[in-house]
Amino acid sequence: MSMFQLGTLCIYSTKVVRQQSGRCSDFLKLFLNIDRPEVNEHSKWDEVLCGNISNLKQKTYFSSSRSLILEYHTASKSSGHFTGFRGTFKFFNQADFRNDGHKQLGTQCSYFFQSSNNGTKGKFFSPRYPQNYPKDSNCQYIFMGHAKEKVIVRFQNIQLDNRESSCRSNPDTVRVYDGNQRDGKILREICGIHNQVDVMSSGQYMYIEFKSDHYHESQGFAATFEFTDDANLYTPQPPPQKNGETRSSSDNFTSCNMKIFSANAKNGTIESHSYPHPYPPSIRCQYELEGQGQERVQLSFKKMNLYYSGGDPDMPHGCINQDSISVFIYIDGKEILLGQYCGNKSPSQLMSNNQRMKVVFTSTSQSETRNVFGFQLEYNFRTDFGVQGSGIQDPRKGCLFHYNSTSSKVGFFTSPNFPGQYPPYTECNYQFHGLGKLKEERVFITFDDFYVGESGCEKSTESDYVSFSNFLGSGDRQLPRLCGQMNPGQVIRDSEGAFFRMTFKSNHIYDATGFKANYRFVPVNEILTPTMPNPEPETSRGTSISPGTSHDHVTVVMGTVYLLFLTVIFHVL
Numbered sequence: 001m002s003m004f005q006l007g008t009l010c011i012y013s014t015k016v017v018r019q020q021s022g023r024c025s026d027f028l029k030l031f032l033n034i035d036r037p038e039v040n041e042h043s044k045w046d047e048v049l050c051g052n053i054s055n056l057k058q059k060t061y062f063s064s065s066r067s068l069i070l071e072y073h074t075a076s077k078s079s080g081h082f083t084g085f086r087g088t089f090k091f092f093n094q095a096d097f098r099n100d101g102h103k104q105l106g107t108q109c110s111y112f113f114q115s116s117n118n119g120t121k122g123k124f125f126s127p128r129y130p131q132n133y134p135k136d137s138n139c140q141y142i143f144m145g146h147a148k149e150k151v152i153v154r155f156q157n158i159q160l161d162n163r164e165s166s167c168r169s170n171p172d173t174v175r176v177y178d179g180n181q182r183d184g185k186i187l188r189e190i191c192g193i194h195n196q197v198d199v200m201s202s203g204q205y206m207y208i209e210f211k212s213d214h215y216h217e218s219q220g221f222a223a224t225f226e227f228t229d230d231a232n233l234y235t236p237q238p239p240p241q242k243n244g245e246t247r248s249s250s251d252n253f254t255s256c257n258m259k260i261f262s263a264n265a266k267n268g269t270i271e272s273h274s275y276p277h278p279y280p281p282s283i284r285c286q287y288e289l290e291g292q293g294q295e296r297v298q299l300s301f302k303k304m305n306l307y308y309s310g311g312d313p314d315m316p317h318g319c320i321n322q323d324s325i326s327v328f329i330y331i332d333g334k335e336i337l338l339g340q341y342c343g344n345k346s347p348s349q350l351m352s353n354n355q356r357m358k359v360v361f362t363s364t365s366q367s368e369t370r371n372v373f374g375f376q377l378e379y380n381f382r383t384d385f386g387v388q389g390s391g392i393q394d395p396r397k398g399c400l401f402h403y404n405s406t407s408s409k410v411g412f413f414t415s416p417n418f419p420g421q422y423p424p425y426t427e428c429n430y431q432f433h434g435l436g437k438l439k440e441e442r443v444f445i446t447f448d449d450f451y452v453g454e455s456g457c458e459k460s461t462e463s464d465y466v467s468f469s470n471f472l473g474s475g476d477r478q479l480p481r482l483c484g485q486m487n488p489g490q491v492i493r494d495s496e497g498a499f500f501r502m503t504f505k506s507n508h509i510y511d512a513t514g515f516k517a518n519y520r521f522v523p524v525n526e527i528l529t530p531t532m533p534n535p536e537p538e539t540s541r542g543t544s545i546s547p548g549t550s551h552d553h554v555t556v557v558m559g560t561v562y563l564l565f566l567t568v569i570f571h572v573l
Contacts, residue, residue, distance in 0.1 A: 024050035028085060029071040030061055032131065037067040045071070049085075062131045097222075099124045101141070109139035109210075115146050115227035126210055126220025133220040137212040142180060145204035145227040150292075152226045153206065154333070155190065155197040159219040161212070162192040166467070166503050168400075168429055171213035174221065177396075178293050180205035186398045187294050188354075189427070196333030200355060202293035256285035262292055262381035269302075272361060272374025276303075279374040282365045291355035294398055295381040298417065299327065299357065301346035303376040308343040309366060316343035321364065325375060328358040331424065331508055348513070349420035351386055385428060386420075388516075389413035399428035405435050405498075405521040415452070415504050415514025422464075422514040427505045431472070434498035434521045441521040443500040445493045449516040450486045452504070457481035464506040466515065470496045 030047040031039050039045075049056060061068075068089075100122025101111035109127040124141055126133045143151045153176070160172040167173055170191040176199045177184040184207060188199050199206075210221070256273050270287050272279045289297045306323040308316055316322070319342035327338040329352045341347055350357075359377065384393055390411035391401030403411060413430055416422045434441030445468075453464030457480065465481040482491060493502075504514070 024048065025075040026050060026082065027073050029073070031067075031069040031071070032061060033064045034067050034069065035065045037069065039069050039071065058132075064128060064131055097125055097129060100225075104140075107140075109137065111139075111141050113141065113143045113225060115144065115149055115204075121224065121226040123222070123224050125222050129220045129222055131219075132217040133210075133212055135212060135214040135217060137210060139210040141208040141210075143201075143206040143208075143225060143227070144180065146229075147204060149204045149227045149229050151201040151204070151206040152228060153199045153208070153223055154225075155194065155199075155221050155223045157219075158190055158192075158194040158197065158221045160191050160193070160221070161216040161218045166429075166505060167191040167427055168503070171211070171215070172218070173211060175209045177207040177209070178202055178205075179207055181207055182209055183396060185294055185396050189398070194332055198330070198333060198354070200292065256283060258285075258287045260287065260289045260379065262290065262295055267378070267380045270359065270375075270377040270379060272376075274374070275376060276373045278370070278372055279363060281363050283361075283363050285361040287359040287361075289352075289357045289359070289379055289381075291381040293355075293383070295355055295383055296385060296416075296423065297352040297355070297357040298349060298380045298382050298386055299351070299359070300349040300378045300380075301341070301375070302378050303373070304341070304346045305344055305372045305374060306342055307363070307366065307370040307372045313343035314345060316345055323363045323372075324361070325377075326360045326362070328360070329353055329423070330356050347420075349386075349417060351382075351417035351420065351423045353423040353425045385426070386417035387414055387428060388418060391430065399426065401428070401430050403430065403432045403519060405433060405441055410518070410520045412448075412516060412518050414516045418514045418516055419449070421512060422504075422506055424506050424508045427503065430502040430504075432495070432500040432502075432519060432521075434495075434500075435523075436498040440524045441498055442524060442527060443495040443498075444520050444522055445500075445502065445517055446489050447486065447491055447515055447517045448488050449513070450482070450491070451484075451512045452514060453483040453506070453512060457483040462507050464512065465504075467503045467505075468493050469501045469503070470499065472499065472501060 027048050027050040029045040030049065031043060032046040034043070047061065053059075070087075072084075099111050101113040101124060104110040104112065111124060113122065113124070127137055127139060128134060143153075145151055155174070158174070160170075160174070162170060162172070167189040172191065174188075174190040175182075175186060176188040176190070178187050178201055179185070184205075187201070187206075188197065190197055258270070260268070260270075273283065273285065274280070289299075291297055304325070306313070306325070308322055310322060311317060319340045322342045324340050324342040326340045327350055328335050329338050330336065331353065335358070338350060339347060361375070383395075385399045387393075387399065387401060389401070390408055391403050391413055392407075394400040394402065399416065401413065403413070416426055416428055432443040432445075434443055450466075452466055457463055457465045463483050465483045467481045468479045479493075493500075502517075
């Protein structure tokens with residue numbers, strides 16, 4: 001049965017049904033999990049809708065089988081004018097939502113996917129997709145390729161209940177591991193809503209785990225997978241040259257493209273054509289960098305001398321119609337311009353938000369007679385996210401660093417890629433472990449540099465932020481987030497106990513340099529109660545601080561698999 005639309009039911013209204021004094025007098029019952037098109041007084045309904053369209057927690061509902069029933073109730077007496085509801089419906093082919101793997105016996109939603117030949121591909125879903133996934137889901141998806149193959153997974157739609165801003169604390173999460181079990185390195189932690197996320201293994205195995213709690217559900221995810229060997233990851237390329245670089249076969253003034261793979265070399269240089277001699281005019285050179293596993297691409301500008309006709313090349317104002325270097329990253333499957341650079345002014349080091357980065361150099365016809373030598377860039381494929389300091393990285397959990405009092409009483413740590421701009425969609429956790437019991441210690445954190453996101457840290461703004469918690473697995477609502485800019489030493493955070501956790505999280509806006517912070521473990525009996533100035537009050541919504549504010553520092557002490565056939569969509573006219 002192919003997908004087709006049977007029709008549309010139209011009842012014009014801006015109100016779905018009537019709601020009086022907080023209870024539903026008129027309402028609409030939805031039966032989503034029935035096989036036969038019939039219900040009675042004993043049938044279990046799944047949703048009750050009433051009130052305004054804005055009150056609905058979702059507007060699209062799916063059946064789990066071939067039937068869906070709406071039961072409309074009105075009170076015997078009605079006051080006022082209520083126009084009811086309008087919806088559309090559509091039938092789908094059930095085969096479009098079947099997992100292309102082998103389900104493990106005795107499990108709710110765990111599947112094996114095995115490569116039968118190179119290029120094996122298919123699809124997989126969260127349980128009940130496109131219905132909402134059930135409460136307390138615990139699903140595993142295990143991919144097993146042949147030797148020399150890799151696994152490429154593309155999440156095409158992700159909608160997970162998102163009550164915590166940190167994926168590490170969020171109960172509904174997808175975790176992707178590099179290997180055939182969950183003790184491998186984490187390639188990606190996914191929570192919230194995304195349009196597209198691509199993940200590639202470093203070897204022949206990949207392990208994906210999806211978990212939800214027992215409170216709220218969302219639609220889940222739809223994803224595709226492919227097993228492919230290294231030779232088929234891209235279109236055929238000429239033999240690799242030094243530093244893992246591959247040049248285009250017609251390497252001349254009009255073709256200077258390169259593909260650079262971390263499997264061949266973890267670092268190297270990219271130079272303009274004929275460097276350090278003048279580069280030719282009217283060329284476009286493209287350099288694609290591809291890492292593996294949890295690697296990020298870090299790019300540093302070592303030399304840059306490009307023709308610039310718009311004024312002072314040391315202080316260029318705009319790169320339109322100029323010789324330029326453009327750097328691109330990939331967010332939700334889309335190519336995003338990270339920055340465009342021209343003249344002689346090099347940017348700080350840059351970092352990708354995943355395994356890929358692209359660099360494009362373009363010269364104009366005007367640069368033909370100019371004596372400019374071009375550029376020299378240095379690239380590194382990094383698994384430490386460019387975090388500096390004395391922490392010990394957990395190799396299995398991505399950007400997670402531990403700081404132990406038994407190793408060092410004092411030290412420093414930074415945001416990813418510091419002092420360059422931190423990458424978007426990145427979360428890093430820093431965990432501090434002091435001594436307990438008879439030699440109990442507290443953790444103190446101060447910032448030498450701090451520029452994270454914009455002013456306004458409350459959750460509704462989705463700003464980049466730094467947060468703190470006395471607990472390992474959850475946030476601490478008594479501690480406000482930090483964002484914006486502040487002076488050195490302006491903010492101090494201290495723990496209530498021997499353990500302290502700090503989380504850094506960025507969104508899709510790439511516009512700040514992050515932080516450099518110092519930590520120290522102090523015995524409880526050596527802590528003095530400071531004399532405080534009169535700081536501006538902090539609230540649980542977050543703290544935004546800009547240079548020149550009145551408080552020089554703040555010390556805060558904390559207290560203690562189903563088949564789909566039918567969809568119904570409600571909307572406002």
